[in-house]
Amino acid sequence: MLDISVDNNSIQIGPHFSVDFQRTLRIPDDEGTYPLPPGLGSFPIYRVEDYAKRVPEAWNEHGGVFIPMYQREAMWLSFGGSDWCPSAVKVAVGKVNALTGKRLHKKLNRTRQNYLVAPNQPWLDGINAGEGYIRQFVAMPLGKGYTVEEQITGKGEFGGMQVIVYAPKEGEFHEPSEPSGVFHEEEAVYSPVMPLECESVEMGLGAGGRMEQKIYPDEYGVAVWDADNFGEVYVHIVNSDMFCQITDLEPPATPISAETYTEYGYPWFRLYDEFMPDIEAPEVLAKVKTVDEVEQKEGAGGEMDDSVEVDKEQVLGIKLN
Secondary structure: OOOEEEEOOEEEEOOOOEEEEEEEOOOOOOOOEEOEOOOOOEOOOEEHHHHOOOOOHHHHHHOOEEEEOOOOOEEEEEEEEEOOOOEEEEEEEOOEEOOOOOEOOOOOOOOOOOOEEEOOOOEEOEEEEEOOEEEEEEEEEOOOOOEHHHHHHOOOOOOOEEEEEEEEOOOOOOOOOOOOOEEOOOOOOOOOOOOOOOOOOEEEEEEEEEEEOOOOOOOOOHHHEEEEEEEEEEEEEEOHHHHHHHHOOOOOOOOOOHHHHHHOOOOEEEEEOOOOOOOOOOHHHHOOOEHHHHHHHHOOOOOOOOOOOOOHHHEEEEEOO
16 A cells, blocks of 8 residues: 655655645636636645544544635645656545545546546646536535535535545556756745634535636556556544634634736736646536525525636646646
């Protein structure tokens, strides 16, 4: 099994893969498809075992880590590691596969790809919901029907996020004679606003606004991966009050809104990956209602986000090697 460790707000799974969880702007949930928002710094990561006597009892069974998020706050996953030795990676929200909408399991599918490969996949911002786009990961409380898990399974049983990483079979890839470095996403940190207050609650992930992003097919083939050599980590998500109760620490402040961010001319990003294909989006995920759609259906009276006009001059291009 692959070793798992936490270092500098990053989870290292095996020798050739790491992931950190980036705070970001929650893009408007409207009819638009938005470019990639920036990273606003990593969420702090805490090990469950370090707070074993203060976390819910079920957490000690799952183990893993926890991160604090505000309700309606968004995140994306930044993948890092050795660029010469890729990994197969499954990502699930409430144990629902974020690529297929099926229950999370250990098998790597040959027909319908249920994992991504890092690299080339540098990041993941949400569930696979359409041709060339995703629906942003947005934190929402369990038990109220907002999360992807609840909409697909009918229950808010697990919450959080689960990540499984598979190593390639021995001999499939060889280390270059000269160091090749690591791949990672640049971080841009901007000034946040003050924290919000809310009651103590465990969180899951709902679907937010629509963003340009492809999920690339596995160019190596499923036979390359060692299905018996993997590492799995459970990422619990808590709101600010629950975080304070567990750690006695103040949570980080919530980031500025997309409207304010754009008003001040900060950059958005577009990945130049036209030459890369995109795996098919499953119907079950394409039909998941967004957080705003659930609120409107339930008559919760939540305010719809204002659309944001992103000037072309604010969109910076990133070339995929």
